[in-house]
Amino acid sequence: MHPAQSKQPGLLASLERAAQRDRASAARYPIPPVLYVPVRESAAGRIAEVRPTREGRRALLAYSALDRLLVHCGDAQPWVLVRLADLEVIMAEQPFDLVAFDPEIPVGFSENGRLV
Numbered sequence: 001m002h003p004a005q006s007k008q009p010g011l012l013a014s015l016e017r018a019a020q021r022d023r024a025s026a027a028r029y030p031i032p033p034v035l036y037v038p039v040r041e042s043a044a045g046r047i048a049e050v051r052p053t054r055e056g057r058r059a060l061l062a063y064s065a066l067d068r069l070l071v072h073c074g075d076a077q078p079w080v081l082v083r084l085a086d087l088e089v090i091m092a093e094q095p096f097d098l099v100a101f102d103p104e105i106p107v108g109f110s111e112n113g114r115l116v
Contacts, residue, residue: 035062035099036069037082037090038115046080049115050096057097060090064102072105076113 038061039046049061062082063069069079082090087099109115 032064033084035082036066036079037062038073039078039080048090048094050094059098059100060096061103062099062101068102073115074110074113
């Protein structure tokens, strides 16, 4: 079954409902159709950067433009281009509670042009 056909509302459906509830906010802060997601290499292949927040939630790091990813994560940071509709695929493999759009990375969390 395709994620969009599941009985439980997915992330995309939730985002669409939020945009419908608040058109003014959606107009001021549009969500792009694709996101640049920093990744890291693992034994299983490339995995998206999902980091804990101070509140104990899990945030997927996502950037609305490649230049923002390079500025905040480093110019050697590996990344993938992800369609908004495919965030559910990442969520199924790496559960996260929220998407952190264009986050600034604190000093000490990157080294040699990439996240550590």
